[in-house]
Amino acid sequence: MRLQKYVLGLSILILLSSCIDEIKLDIDNATQRIAIDGLIADSLDTYTIQVFQSAIIGVGNDNVFEPISGASVKVLDDQGNSFDFVETEAGFYAAEMQGIVGRSYHTEIILADGTTIQSTPAQLNASPPIKEITSKIEDISFTDVGGNAVAQSNVTLSATTEFPANEELFLRWRALGVYEFHEAYPMAISTKVCYVQNNVDLNNLKIFDTRTIDGNTIEEEPFVTTKLDYRFAFQYAFLVRQYAMTEAEYKYWETVNDVISIDGSLFDPPPGTVRGNLRNINDPNEEIVGYFSVSGISTKRFFANPQSLNQVFIEPRCFESPFRPTFPECMDCTTILNSNLDKPDYWIP
Amino acid sequence: MLKHLLLFLFSFLWFSMLNAQEKVQLSFGDANAETQEVRLYGKIIDQSTNETLPEAIISTNNKLYYAIADEKGNYELILRSGIYELEISYLGYETLSAQLTIYEDATYDFQLSEGVTLGEVTVSQKKKDDNVTSSIAGIEQLSIEQLERQSKLLGETDVLRSLQSISGVSSTGEGASGFNVRGGNTDENLIFQDGNLIMNPVHALGFFSLFHPDMVDQVTLYKGGVPAKYGGRLSSVLDVRLREGDQQKFSIKGGVGLATSRLALEGPIIKNKVSFIIGGRASYFDWILKQADNLDVNKSEAFFYDLTAKVDARLSPTTKFGFSGFATQDEFQFSDEVKFDYSTTTGAVYLKQIIGEKINLNANLNIGSYQSSLFDIRGTNQSQFNNQIDYARASLMGYYQVNDNYSLEVGAEQNRYTVSPGKLSPLDENSSILADELPQERGQETALFLENKLNLGDKIEILAGLRYTIYQSLGADQVFLYDENVPKSELTIIDSLQFGANETIIDYTGFEPRLAVRYLINEQNSIKLNYNRSFQFFSQISNTASATPIDIWQLSNYHIRPQRADNFSVGYYRNFQDNSIQTNLTLFYRTIQDLIEYKDFAQLLLNPHIETDLLVGEGRAYGLEVSFTKSTGKHQLDANYTYSRSLRQIVATTTQESVSNGNWYPSNFDKPHIFNLNYFIQTSEKTNLSINFTYSTGRPTTAPVSAYSSGNILSIPVYSERNQYRIPDFHRLDVAYTIGPWGKKAGRENSITLSIYNVYFRKNAFSVFFRQLPFQSISANRVAVLGSAFPAITYNFKF
Structure with missing residues (x-):
């Protein structure tokens, strides 16, 4: 009887743990379009x-x-x-x-x-009316660009839309956001409240082909995700636009x-x-x-605040406490890009 | 009587010849006697144990006279009186050469010694001057030493990785499935293991191949001339033969590693008549992946196993029957996003029959299946996508040795393919994904072939073959007809045709001439010319830059014509110093008609009219290969350089249909310069050092040249024409240092190999992609799959 054995030892192996880094590639002959x-x-x-x-x-x-x-x-x-x-x-x-x-x-x-x-x-x-917007909070962890493990909570909005039976629809959702921002700093005499327009769906692309589902209701289709942070401390109003486009x-x-x-993966x-x-x-x-x-368009507003998100407390950006850092916008919120002191008329008090 | 003749098997496949032994000189009788039939008989035994060696083969080097030793090791060789070169071989033993001068009946006992350690891979050796004298150019037979000296990843020798050190063979990068031969696509290689057709030869994304290293006997790659018995692929044929199980005694071989383990068991079922060999491998990468800091890798899983079995039965001295088959399974999950698995199950039976002294017949039947699944495991729309190809293959071949200078091979082959191109199903009840399935497609490929081998004097050998192939696309199916004046699309369908079950939808027929001519200038110099044409009736449909295990196989059909390649090559072979230095210079040129390409962003999954997303064009590849091998002495060197191009052209009536405005553009695997070097130093009697270096031009890529915004999407890249730029060059150095063997007594052996893969931490790019972080410029990023050095220690022992 012959027995042959191989024992691999001391192998340092990080198989499949690929690494990604930036390189220089010479691109010439580029023309504008x-x-x-x-x-x-x-x-x-x-x-x-x-x-x-x-x-x-x-x-x-x-x-x-x-x-x-x-x-x-x-x-x-x-x-x-x-x-x-x-x-x-x-x-x-x-x-x-x-x-x-x-x-x-x-x-x-x-x-x-x-x-x-x-x-x-x-x-x-025509775009069918949005029946309902719902929100969900998820705790996620991921590796950031620098390779660090990050844990954070995200707010995800989902749309529920009923559409006429036998109709093929191609939808796209976009969201515009406005959030309430309260100034606060140590020994403040008077503070202002700003309403800041927020580009919440920058580079977010959410499209939907109704031929891919059964029935005539799109159920809670998530379309935008953003970090749960100080923007939700008071109130965040989303204006959701649903576009019906051509195929x-x-x-x-x-x-x-x-x-x-x-992203360089095998399936690109x-x-x-x-x-x-x-x-x-x-x-x-x-x-x-x-x-x-x-496109046809239909819209719906959604108000996200600690109460509607079922959060006891969401930490605001600004504090009166001297032990907290004071950001410049905490003393003058109009320095924030696209901020406004006028309360929008649709705002829920 | 040449009772134990197995002409077929050995005349084609057995190149087992001597390497370093002294020649035995035998002389019997008076040379002046009349020419007559004479008999040489005796025993073939093991030199050290005196055990008899049943089935040892004794033959003249022109393979004209053969004998196989019986159960007691007795042989009887009948031949015409004269002077011969004899070869006596037995599996696992060094082949013995003898100079025989025989003019009367004589007896002689041959003693064979156990061969060089067969190690992990057993590959029979070819004749020393085979490169010069064989008529087909571009046959590569890997020897055990060559395989062993190639780069080792994690200390593992691998057939496919080793193939890539051959000139003209490359891959798109580390982690790519399959290999490219002379500018051909990965799906253009016909791959067999013991007559089993293989659709996907890799495990674990291409890091390992599915050939069980302890079971492989012989690896033959036809990259230039392809004999007429092979067909159905454009680029090359890779024929892997497993060894037969030991007919005498049981043995176990195994290996335990950090990531994979393997075991092979062999022995007689009926002593000297029926033997088996069965082997399996399994991997356990997961614990390694769990060590990674990167969360995505941490959450990934990878697993494979395979099981290979072979049974061979000698039914009579002239009849042999056997089975060989295997089952493999691979699973891979990346993070919690995507998961895929793929598996092959295949089995083949063969029957070899020798009739008289000059004819033998060979029948083969193979049934197999390859299936792959892609799982989307994200969020609420979890789904599974399956595709599968089932195939059955039957062939019958006859070989007839007409006379010393002329032999003939005829045969017929039929392949049936059933492709299930796609089935989408929701993974659970909550998933809102709609189930969808495309109808099966069927194809039948029937071929008749004839090959003549003719020697015109000593100098010229001609191998002239012809293959006639009939391909039928079979129903039941629905075929869409399109408006011919505009690009095909869903919207230009004007009618459809219905075909019933097994009804011929369309057929394609064609002749495939094969020609190989060798002109021997003298014993050390030869010139070889090759021409062959081949058709390919099904292709791997992939819109990723590298082939992946889940690519769909698409049969030729009403709209998709078979691809056709014409290959030309001319090679000059020159050996020096008693064949210890072998050099070669080869030029090749290939054209491909009806080449399949894809439209930008082609929708290939679940597309009921896939022809609307495909483009048809032409391809061409050409190149120059130079190789130098010094295979004896303290310092041994194997170096080769290839300059080659692989180009495509898609011209259509509209800009949308053309690629790169109808200009020739490089294919995904166009790598003009490739250089491979293997330097082996026998540093002392017990130690050796092996150094491998490889360099290749970076493969082509399509890069963004400008960007624009659309709606809320800030930056959408506008790409260059296809494959106008290149990723950085690929190069890597690997070293291995072996101490041993020592303790070589009573069959025991120990050795230690220290190896480092990618010594200087080269971050070779698998791919380059472009990304833009918000409010930053687009940057090029490379993905390096094996971006650091991989040291390993392998301890081998045997008892």
């Missing part, structure tokens, strides 16, 4: 269409875009109506209008050099989601170009990026 970002919906409102150049990566700040001024911007419907958009600031074109459900709309943008850009006509679909737009956001969620799709609904009629091969959205 014309980009369009615009939306119209079925509520009477001022709508904006932004015309700009995409930012070349590695040159300056990727988030600052070169505006394209002097364009003639119009939105047209299938009934021959036309709405002129006027340049309010460089690259931003605005008009007050209201879309009508069932009609088809497109935009036509003629640049100063004569280049004509058109979007594919899209039908405006083509849904596919656009789906690919946007693919592109922005690429090879990246490609996100194709929007815009084209240059003079040169169909030129790639115009961005999207002109035609």
Whole structure:
């Protein structure tokens, strides 16, 4: 009998514990692209269409875009109506209008050099009312970019929406937030209360295809998550907007989601170009990026405060205590970006 | 009578020849006597124990005369009088060579000595000058020494990792499933283990292969010329043979490691007639993953096992029958987000029959199944996605040695594939995911083949084959018809066709010529030319940069034509110093028609009209391979360099359908420069040092060149044309130092190997991705899978 044994010893092994770090990659031959970002919906409102150049990566700040001024911007419907958009600031074109459900709309943008850009006509679909917004608190732990373990509580909002049977809907949720902020500092004589507009869903993309579920109710679909912190100490008001878009737009956001969620994992799709609904009629091969959205809209407000979140106490930012750090905004809350001293009329006392 | 002739088996597969032994000189009779039939007989025994060696093989080196020793070790070789080179071989023993001059009946007993330690992998050795004299260019047979000297991860020798040290063989990176041969995709390799077709040869994301290292006998890779008996893949054939179980005595081999353990048991069922070998492996990575600081890794799980079994029965001196099969299972979970598993179950039976002295027949039947599942275990929409391919394969081959200079092989083969391309099911009652399932697809591939081997004098050998293949896409299925003037999409469907069960939907037929010519300039120099055409009727559909275990297999059908490759290669082989230095220079060129590519962001899962997300184009690959091997002496060196390109072109009527505006662009595995080096030093009688270095150009990637915002999404990258940039170059140094063997008596042996994988902590990128943190610029980030050094100590002992 022959027995052969292998004993592996002293092996230091961190199999599959991959590491990620930043490297320099030489990118050349980059060219700017014309980009369009615009939306119209079925509520009477001022709508904006932004015309700009995409930012070349590695040159300056990727988030600052070169505006394209002097364009003639119009939105047209299938009934021959036309709405002129006027340049309010460089690259931003605005008009007050209201879309009508069932009609088809497109935009036509003629640049100063004569280049004509058109979007594919899209039908405006009605958005069913949001039945209910619910909130949930979850304790999570994760590893941050620096590799540290972090534990925090998050607030997640979910939407429940009933939609007509046999209807295929493509929905997207967005949330706007305003929170109440109380000044406090040691030996304060008088303190103010500010109402701060909060960009709660920045880079948050939540879309939904009703064909993926059974029945005709979307049950508590989570759509935005934010950290449970001082913003909820008094009251946080969410304005939830539910957009009903076309299937083509849904596919656009789906690919946007693919592109922005690429994280180097095994299952990453090879990246490609996100194709929007815009084209240059003079040169169909030129790639115009961005999207002109035609959507139905329905809205609902949700108030989150310690009571509605079932919290005994949520620590505010500012204290009168000398033993706590005093942040500058605790002495003057109007220094916070997008803050306002006027209480919104919808505010629950 | 050549009773124990097993011509088929050994004429093709057995290259077991001498290595360092002195030649035995035998001379019987008077050379002036008339030519006649003479008989050489005697015993073949173990040199040290005098045990007889049943089934030892004695043959002339041209394989024309054969004999196999019977149960008592007796052999009888009948041959025409003359001068021969004899080879006497037995599994696990060093092959003995003898110079035989025979003009009358004679008797002689041969003594064989137990071979070099077979170690973890047993691979038969090829003839010293095989590289020069064989007619097919680009056959790689890995020897045990070559395998053992290659890089070891965690002290483990692995067949697939070792293959990547061969010129022309590469992979997309550490952790990629499969390998790429001469610019071909991973799905273009035909992989067999004992006649079992293998769809996915890897365990644990590609860190290990599923070939049980204690059971492998022989590894053959055809990267250039492919014999006519193989078909259905474009790039290469990897044929792994397991060894037969010991017909005399039982034995156990095993290994215990920190991450995996293995065991193999073998022995006779009926002594000298029926033997078995059965082996299994299992992994336990989890405790290691639990040590990681990274929470995602901490919450991950990985597990695999495999079970391999083989039974061989000698029904009569001319009939052999056997079974070989295996079952494997892999599970992998990353954090609490995604989990997948995959498994292979396959079995094959064979029957070999020798008829007369010159004909043998070989029948093979294989049935197998590969299935994979992807689980989404996040949140409320938990789901499971399954796909599966079932296959059955039957082949019949006959070999006829017409005369000394001409032999013929004919055969037929049929493959049936049933693909279940996708089934989505909710994981629990609370999940709101809708169950969905695509209908099964069926395909049948039938091939007839013929191969002639002809020697024209001493210099020229020609291997000319032809394969005729009929592929049928079979119902029941529904086929959509599209408006031909616009790109295919769901919206351009104009009609559909219904086909009943087993009704032929469409068929594709074609001839696949195979040609290999060797011109021997002299004993040390030869030139080889190869041309072969192949078709491929099913491909792995993957829209990830590297192949993954859960990729779907897509059969050719009404809309998807079979891919076709034409391969050309010319090689110059030159040996020096009595074949101890072997050099080779090969040029290759390959074209691929009807190559399958994907549209950007193709929807491949559960797509009932997948043809709308596929693109068809052309591919080409070309390159130059140079290799140098010095395999004797204190300092041994194996070095090779490959320059190659792998390019694709997708031209369509609209920009949306073309890739990179219809220009040629590099494939995902286009790595122009690859250099491999293996330096082995016998530092003393009992110690040796092995140094491995590998370098390759970084693989292509598509990088963002600009960014824009859309709605509340601040920065959406705009990508370059496909694969216009490259990730950083790959290079790595591994060393291993072995002390031993010592205590070599009564079969006991000890040795210690100290090895370090990735000595200088190179963070080789598996992939590069681009991300943007809020209000910061987009940055390139690399993912290094094995980003640090991995030292290991292996203690081997045997008794």
